[in-house]
Amino acid sequence: MVRLRAEGLVKRYGEVTALDGFELRVAPGEIAGLVGHNGAGKTTFFEIAAGLTAPDAGSVRVEGEVGMAPQQLALYPAITVRETLRLFGGLAGLRGRALARAVEGTAEELALTGVLDRRVGVLSGGQQRRAQAATALLADPGVLLLDEPTAGADPETRAALLAAVRRRAGRGAAVVYCTHYLPELAELAATVAVARNGRVIARGAGADLLKDLPSQVRVSVDGGQDIAVTTTDPTAALAALLRDLDRPVLGIDIRQPSLDDLYRELSHDRAA
Numbered sequence: 001m002v003r004l005r006a007e008g009l010v011k012r013y014g015e016v017t018a019l020d021g022f023e024l025r026v027a028p029g030e031i032a033g034l035v036g037h038n039g040a041g042k043t044t045f046f047e048i049a050a051g052l053t054a055p056d057a058g059s060v061r062v063e064g065e066v067g068m069a070p071q072q073l074a075l076y077p078a079i080t081v082r083e084t085l086r087l088f089g090g091l092a093g094l095r096g097r098a099l100a101r102a103v104e105g106t107a108e109e110l111a112l113t114g115v116l117d118r119r120v121g122v123l124s125g126g127q128q129r130r131a132q133a134a135t136a137l138l139a140d141p142g143v144l145l146l147d148e149p150t151a152g153a154d155p156e157t158r159a160a161l162l163a164a165v166r167r168r169a170g171r172g173a174a175v176v177y178c179t180h181y182l183p184e185l186a187e188l189a190a191t192v193a194v195a196r197n198g199r200v201i202a203r204g205a206g207a208d209l210l211k212d213l214p215s216q217v218r219v220s221v222d223g224g225q226d227i228a229v230t231t232t233d234p235t236a237a238l239a240a241l242l243r244d245l246d247r248p249v250l251g252i253d254i255r256q257p258s259l260d261d262l263y264r265e266l267s268h269d270r271a272a
């Protein structure tokens with residue numbers, strides 16, 4: 001089942017091709033981590049998926065409502081957080097008790113209860129970031145587009161945001177989560193889509209994308225230099241190393257590849 005399906009998206013701004021055959025499918029309950037260098041086309045994809053701009057070619061199909069937290073804060077500074085949430089909840093079709101419950105519940109989730117009656121313009125940056133995310137999460141949309149929602153957030157804000165995102169996915173939302181901070185994707189148990197030059201060039205479970213990347217095996221031996229090997233089969237490499245050693249082993253370290261390594265590997269392709 002697919003909740004969000006982008007096919008063959010092309011978007012040009014004059015000479016610049018922001019999207020060049022962009023494809024992405026996200027299932028209900030899936031958090032897809034969309035990563036890529038500045039200018040890879042992530043924000044342009046979000047704008048098209050949210051219906052804010054039209055593609056030159058291709059299509060995006062979504063099932064249900066779309067909630068989006070844009071990268072640039074887009075809030076009204078003169079109204080309170082409560083008014084903001086009521087406004088966005090109302091636009092998403094919530095009324096009466098359901099609206100009040102959604103406002104209170106989302107504020108609680110994102111630690112905004114204490115500032116509900118303060119004007120948005122006087123909030124701290126982290127509070128504004130949370131208020132922005134709250135506008136997207138409020139009505140429990142079937143598709144959530146979050147563009148670097150934790151940029152500039154302190155650890156508590158980050159943790160609250162990630163927990164809220166996981167909860168929405170647990171309730172069946174299809175989430176696209178843009179970030180430059182890759183450890184978050186492991187925390188979210190996200191699948192990964194790597195965008196480059198307006199296309200998705202790698203897509204899958206994090207572990208699957210990493211399995212062909214080399215690990216580092218390091219063995220420290222008594223009275224000698226560390227032995228380090230780079231290999232895609234660390235277990236076999238370690239067994240071979242230990243078999244051939246004639247000195248006592250002091251320590252063994254295996255460093256598995258991370259998403260950072262994947263990113264670096266794909267960036268090398270770009271430079272080539």
Ligand SMILES: Nc1ncnc2c1ncn2[C@@H]1O[C@H](COP(=O)(O)OP(=O)(O)OP(=O)(O)O)[C@@H](O)[C@H]1O
Binds near residue numbers: 038
């Ligand atoms: N409204 C616009 N007018 C002209 N060029 C644009 C416009 N929007 C995006 N672009 C260009 O399209 C390309 C893709 O931009 P986009 O913002 O989608 O990238 P991104 O992957 O979101 O980058 P970042 O990680 O910096 O947010 C860039 O070269 C950008 O300059």
